[in-house]
Amino acid sequence: MRAFFRLVAVMIVVSGVTGCTSVSYYAQSVQGHLRIMTARQDVGKLIEDPSTPKALRARMASASAIRQFATDELALPDNNSYRSYVDIGRDSVTWAVFAAPAFSLTPRTWCFPVFGCVPYRGYFSRKSAIETAAELQGQGMDVYVTGITAYSTLGWSSDPLLSTMFSEDKTYLAGLVFHELAHQRVYVHDDSAFNESFAVAVETTGVKKWLRAAGDTAALRRYEAARRRKAEFLALVSQTRDELAKVYSNAGTSEQKLAAKTAAIERLRMRYRHMRDRRWGRYRGYDAWFASPINNAKLAATSVYSDRVTAFLRLFDLCSGDYVRFYASVRRIGALDQAHRAEALAAADRCY
Numbered sequence: 001m002r003a004f005f006r007l008v009a010v011m012i013v014v015s016g017v018t019g020c021t022s023v024s025y026y027a028q029s030v031q032g033h034l035r036i037m038t039a040r041q042d043v044g045k046l047i048e049d050p051s052t053p054k055a056l057r058a059r060m061a062s063a064s065a066i067r068q069f070a071t072d073e074l075a076l077p078d079n080n081s082y083r084s085y086v087d088i089g090r091d092s093v094t095w096a097v098f099a100a101p102a103f104s105l106t107p108r109t110w111c112f113p114v115f116g117c118v119p120y121r122g123y124f125s126r127k128s129a130i131e132t133a134a135e136l137q138g139q140g141m142d143v144y145v146t147g148i149t150a151y152s153t154l155g156w157s158s159d160p161l162l163s164t165m166f167s168e169d170k171t172y173l174a175g176l177v178f179h180e181l182a183h184q185r186v187y188v189h190d191d192s193a194f195n196e197s198f199a200v201a202v203e204t205t206g207v208k209k210w211l212r213a214a215g216d217t218a219a220l221r222r223y224e225a226a227r228r229r230k231a232e233f234l235a236l237v238s239q240t241r242d243e244l245a246k247v248y249s250n251a252g253t254s255e256q257k258l259a260a261k262t263a264a265i266e267r268l269r270m271r272y273r274h275m276r277d278r279r280w281g282r283y284r285g286y287d288a289w290f291a292s293p294i295n296n297a298k299l300a301a302t303s304v305y306s307d308r309v310t311a312f313l314r315l316f317d318l319c320s321g322d323y324v325r326f327y328a329s330v331r332r333i334g335a336l337d338q339a340h341r342a343e344a345l346a347a348a349d350r351c352y
Helices: 002-015 020-038 043-048 054-074 126-138 170-185 192-214 217-249 254-279 287-291 296-304 309-318 323-334 338-347
Strands: 084-086 094-101 110-112 116-118 121-123 141-148
Touching: 020 121, 043 054, 043 084, 054 170, 054 192, 094 126, 094 296, 121 126, 126 141, 141 296, 170 192, 170 217, 192 217, 192 296, 192 309, 192 323, 192 338, 217 254, 217 296, 254 287, 309 323, 309 338, 323 338
Parallel strands: none
Antiparallel strands: 094 121, 094 141, 110 116
């Protein structure tokens, strides 16, 4: 907890010299996190307490086993993160605002003390997130607001399990825990694509290992099928991003570019419907994503979590599935400057 208050002190000092908007923004961040931290309940005590509702006790027991697996089998940090629980009483813990110019796929970034620069701004209030998005939209930006079910303070505080993390099955919970703990193991300032893709790689390999250890072959098949669908979805998005990049780089009026942008996004929707109905047996898990507006900000947000996952998974295989060696290799690559970092990861042919 002392580490968290050191973080708060840094945030307050920085906010004090960067204007009123920053003061109010950091204030809501600190207040939102403090409300969660002060509401924590120890997972072990919840399991042992006979007054704990049966369903909650079962969820805590599963979460406790997943947390221990993360340390024992995935070499993730052995600390107090995800060993406490908070029921936050809503569907999302925070809301992230992404923004990008109308004719660019490069997202706007915001820079923060400790965490560096990231391509989104997070809010504990959906209303505040929507208001910020409206302001950015008024400046001519494409915007995208999405709810977040978990977040990491990178070990500055003992992050709790949140009720939002139990919105789906145990496999989903395991993925979240492994993903967020991965950020505590390796985090590179100012490179969200590197950080998120690394965490997704740990999440993916970790969930598969966890399901195999549990002998749950049915859940493993479902998970692998979901990962295949996710890869196919991302391939569609990548294809559209490539098309839009050409549109934006070509000469032409704003009206011409807007028409081409609209057409490219409609082709994306058409390709999705074809894939869903012909190859997915009408699985509709991505319908909501396609039903809401699609723009540069939304496409950029999707790419942050996916662009380098394949490269990290290949590096993991080069390290023979040894998490300690994998993390060491990722740290060495992460220590390079950003341009060489991307090249080194893409070209890796051994475990460093």
